[in-house]
Amino acid sequence: MKNTNKTVTIGISAFNEEANIKNLLFSVLEQKGDFRLEKIVVISDGSTDNTTKFVKEVSNPRITVIDNDIRKGKSERQNEICAMAESDILVILDADILPADDLYISKLIDPIIKNSGVGLTSGETLPINPKSFFEKILAFGLSFRIELFESIRPDNVYLCVGPSRAFSKDFYKKIKWPSAYPEDTYSYLRAIELGFKFKYQKSAKVFLKLPDNLGDHFKQSRRFMNSPVKIKSYFDEKFVSSQHNIPKKLFISKMLKYFMRNPFLSIAYLMVSGYPRIFKQSKSMKNKWDMSISTKKLTN
Numbered sequence: 154m155k156n157t158n159k160t161v162t163i164g165i166s167a168f169n170e171e172a173n174i175k176n177l178l179f180s181v182l183e184q185k186g187d188f189r190l191e192k193i194v195v196i197s198d199g200s201t202d203n204t205t206k207f208v209k210e211v212s213n214p215r216i217t218v219i220d221n222d223i224r225k226g227k228s229e230r231q232n233e234i235c236a237m238a239e240s241d242i243l244v245i246l247d248a249d250i251l252p253a254d255d256l257y258i259s260k261l262i263d264p265i266i267k268n269s270g271v272g273l274t275s276g277e278t279l280p281i282n283p284k285s286f287f288e289k290i291l292a293f294g295l296s297f298r299i300e301l302f303e304s305i306r307p308d309n310v311y312l313c314v315g316p317s318r319a320f321s322k323d324f325y326k327k328i329k330w331p332s333a334y335p336e337d338t339y340s341y342l343r344a345i346e347l348g349f350k351f352k353y354q355k356s357a358k359v360f361l362k363l364p365d366n367l368g369d370h371f372k373q374s375r376r377f378m379n380s381p382v383k384i385k386s387y388f389d390e391k392f393v394s395s396q397h398n399i400p401k402k403l404f405i406s407k408m409l410k411y412f413m414r415n416p417f418l419s420i421a422y423l424m425v426s427g428y429p430r431i432f433k434q435s436k437s438m439k440n441k442w443d444m445s446i447s448t449k450k451l452t453n
Contacts, residue, residue, distance in 0.1 A: 160189050229330075232329055242320065253358035263354070278360075313337055
């Protein structure tokens with residue numbers, strides 16, 4: 154894996170992320186590989202907790218923290234990060250994740266290094282320590298969705314997830330996220346529209362904390378449910394529909410496989426995942442999401 158002389162900027166938009174931000178920063182600073190980490194930009198998006206204070210406590214010259222009193226939302230802050238970056242590659246991370254190993258960045262950026270036509274990559278997200286019964290239901294469902302999405306076709310829209318993505322300079326200097334739209338889906342569709350390739354890097358794994366209650370799960374799920382509908386105002390409807398197509402036979406076969414594995418968890422997952430679908434249009438999509446409190450603390 155030769156990424157010699159390539160520079161990398163890490164961008165993190167953070168809203169009330171005191172529970173995990175220091176752990177994430179230390180993990181990023183410990184990453185290894187043949188790339189040069191130029192800087193880490195953390196933009197506090199109107200945080201009212203100790204997010205900014207904790208970032209400053211890490212005390213590393215490569216870290217720049219910007220404290221904002223007004224909350225504008227993730228998309229607006231990512232646009233600001235793109236404007237500040239000049240590195241060969243920009244890696245955008247959610248603040249409530251942890252890389253699975255110290256080669257995570259190297260694995261994530263490798264396709265961009267090897268192929269100049271690749272403008273966007275994304276890694277795999279895994280649940281960390283599912284303890285409650287509700288978390289175990291969601292972990293079972295996440296495993297099902299990952300296997301399903303990986304079986305559709307290589308490098309599809311469902312595998313481009315917000316928590317961890319890498320952007321080539323050619324691409325991140327051309328993208329501008331609109332407010333109040335699903336920014337991970339938008340990045341994938343915009344990359345394809347501009348002629349860039351997307352690559353899913355399963356080996357680049359990050360851990361996240363699953364919601365431990367229905368309310369927090371509903372907050373997260375509503376964003377994903379509305380994604381194909383809302384994004385059609387920016388892209389051709391047929392293009393969006395084709396990218397989101399999941400063959401019914403494939404879905405049924407995977408669901409049957411998981412039902413045979415654990416009927417109880419399968420039924421529980423279908424019930425839990427069905428609840429947000431009933432109310433998916435109950436609220437318009439906002440540029441400032443309701444925060445899921447229970448997903449913020451990854452470690453004890």
